[in-house]
Amino acid sequence: MTTRTTRDTPQRSPDGVSLTRRGLLRSASLGGLSLAAMIAAPLEEQIAYAGQSVNRNSKPSELRITDLRIAHIRGAPMRVPIIRIDTNQGLYGYGEVRDGGSPRYALMLKSRLLGENPCNVERLFRKVQQFGYHGRQGGGVSGVEMALWDLAGKAFEIPVYQMLGGRYRERVRLYADTTVSRDRAEYARRMKARLDLGYTFLKMDIGINLLAGERGLITAPLGFDWLRDRMTAHPFTAIQLTNRAIERIVEYVAVVREAIGYEVPLAADHFGHFSVNDAIRLGRALTPYQLAWLEDLVPWQFTELWKQITNAIDVPTLTGEDMYRKESFIKLIDAHAVDLVHPDLATAGGILETKKIGDYAAEHGVGMAMHFAGSPISFMANVHCAAATENVIALEHHGVDVPWWEDLVVSPEKPLVKAGFARVPDRPGLGIELNEEVVRKHLIPGERYFAPTDEWNQDRSNDRLWS
Numbered sequence: 001m002t003t004r005t006t007r008d009t010p011q012r013s014p015d016g017v018s019l020t021r022r023g024l025l026r027s028a029s030l031g032g033l034s035l036a037a038m039i040a041a042p043l044e045e046q047i048a049y050a051g052q053s054v055n056r057n058s059k060p061s062e063l064r065i066t067d068l069r070i071a072h073i074r075g076a077p078m079r080v081p082i083i084r085i086d087t088n089q090g091l092y093g094y095g096e097v098r099d100g101g102s103p104r105y106a107l108m109l110k111s112r113l114l115g116e117n118p119c120n121v122e123r124l125f126r127k128v129q130q131f132g133y134h135g136r137q138g139g140g141v142s143g144v145e146m147a148l149w150d151l152a153g154k155a156f157e158i159p160v161y162q163m164l165g166g167r168y169r170e171r172v173r174l175y176a177d178t179t180v181s182r183d184r185a186e187y188a189r190r191m192k193a194r195l196d197l198g199y200t201f202l203k204m205d206i207g208i209n210l211l212a213g214e215r216g217l218i219t220a221p222l223g224f225d226w227l228r229d230r231m232t233a234h235p236f237t238a239i240q241l242t243n244r245a246i247e248r249i250v251e252y253v254a255v256v257r258e259a260i261g262y263e264v265p266l267a268a269d270h271f272g273h274f275s276v277n278d279a280i281r282l283g284r285a286l287t288p289y290q291l292a293w294l295e296d297l298v299p300w301q302f303t304e305l306w307k308q309i310t311n312a313i314d315v316p317t318l319t320g321e322d323m324y325r326k327e328s329f330i331k332l333i334d335a336h337a338v339d340l341v342h343p344d345l346a347t348a349g350g351i352l353e354t355k356k357i358g359d360y361a362a363e364h365g366v367g368m369a370m371h372f373a374g375s376p377i378s379f380m381a382n383v384h385c386a387a388a389t390e391n392v393i394a395l396e397h398h399g400v401d402v403p404w405w406e407d408l409v410v411s412p413e414k415p416l417v418k419a420g421f422a423r424v425p426d427r428p429g430l431g432i433e434l435n436e437e438v439v440r441k442h443l444i445p446g447e448r449y450f451a452p453t454d455e456w457n458q459d460r461s462n463d464r465l466w467s
């Protein structure tokens with residue numbers, strides 16, 4: 001039995017409930033059997049299905065992946081390839097490649113997923129995990145994993161957080177990043193505005209980019225363009241901060257602290273690419289301002305350098321947004337190299353892998369904040385994971401200043417974000433539906449809405465990692 005019921009554009013009722021054809025069919029369901037299925041199914045199937053709680057629009061054990069397509073949007077606030085995985089039963093699941101990543105990271109997995117049952121999330125994750133890596137290269141595997149959970153949840157009519165073991169919290173605390181201004185008073189005003197919106201945890205970007213163009217602050221090899229040469233890692237730039245540069249950075253924090261007070265946690269990020277010695281000098285200078293953490297002071301790969309910084313300063317340290325899979329976090333956590341870990345679920349390997357990272361960190365007394373800068377699809381993947389993971393401190397929200405960010409999806413549980421917290425939805429899967437009209441409006445020019453991707457159906461390769 002195949003009933004394709006799910007491809008229509010969601011409409012919104014006055015109370016915000018999605019009025020897709022599927023939604024309407026669902027509300028007309030009898031004992032888990034939708035009206036469409038009732039009409040289509042033979043009598044013996046109707047009897048067998050009646051009274052069962054799983055979605056018999058779908059028979060989970062016979063669910064098979066038939067397609068993987070992309071809608072590539074921009075301005076959310078980043079560029080985001082949204083993934084849709086389709087099945088033989090009309091059910092589909094959403095995920096997304098990490099913001100700024102290539103859709104190809106997901107598309108290259110399609111040939112490995114076609115014909116598979118999406119409910120076997122962990123088995124499929126292990127099948128494709130070799131095609132992910134750190135940074136944006138983890139975005140394909142992670143995005144597919146989100147879509148598989150969405151599908152499994154819809155097939156069994158259960159929210160993702162419940163499949164992970166249930167909730168530690170009914171709402172997830174968010175931390176808001178804030179757009180930089182070189183004008184200290186303006187920067188402080190923007191930070192205060194976040195508090196006024198109800199945010200209970202803040203982050204500011206402070207670093208040597210705020211000092212660009214001023215003479216006598218940054219020492220660097222003459223002719224070295226530290227604004228343009230982004231690919232040189234911190235220890236190799238030979239950039240040094242003068243005492244005046246450190247004072248300038250500290251002034252920004254002082255002015256912001258003055259505006260927001262000391263009651264609210266304030267984290268700091270985007271310092272720039274300078275050495276461990278200067279990271280330690282700066283960290284010590286910032287001690288009086290009670291920062292929640294100093295982020296990505298050196299690349300995450302340098303475990304020993306992180307350990308050196310963490311041992312030398314009293315401000316908590318944090319890294320992790322570009323790390324793929326739990327093995328890299330285990331190395332960092334075992335060494336107690338940072339005080340807090342900070343995976344981006346859309347790089348780290350998806351929902352379950354991020355929970356595993358959180359659980360491992362928790363066992364070692366390390367807290368977890370969650371990096372996030374994508375669309376509401378990945379946001380909800382994060383919310384389910386954060387709800388189900390004990391040591392989560394706060395989840396980042398990068399879309400605060402994008403007025404249409406929440407409009408990308410419809411959900412009866414909107415707003416997704418209220419007074420600095422995310423609601424944990426009780427609906428099956430991730431609990432959201434795309435708003436096709438809004439997504440179409442923000443497609444990258446020239447991109448189509450979930451266009452066919454048949455060229456990715458087949459790939460000839462022996463994927464085994466041993467002989």
Ligand SMILES: [Mg+2]
Pocket residue numbers: 269270295296321371
């Ligand atoms: Mg960061």
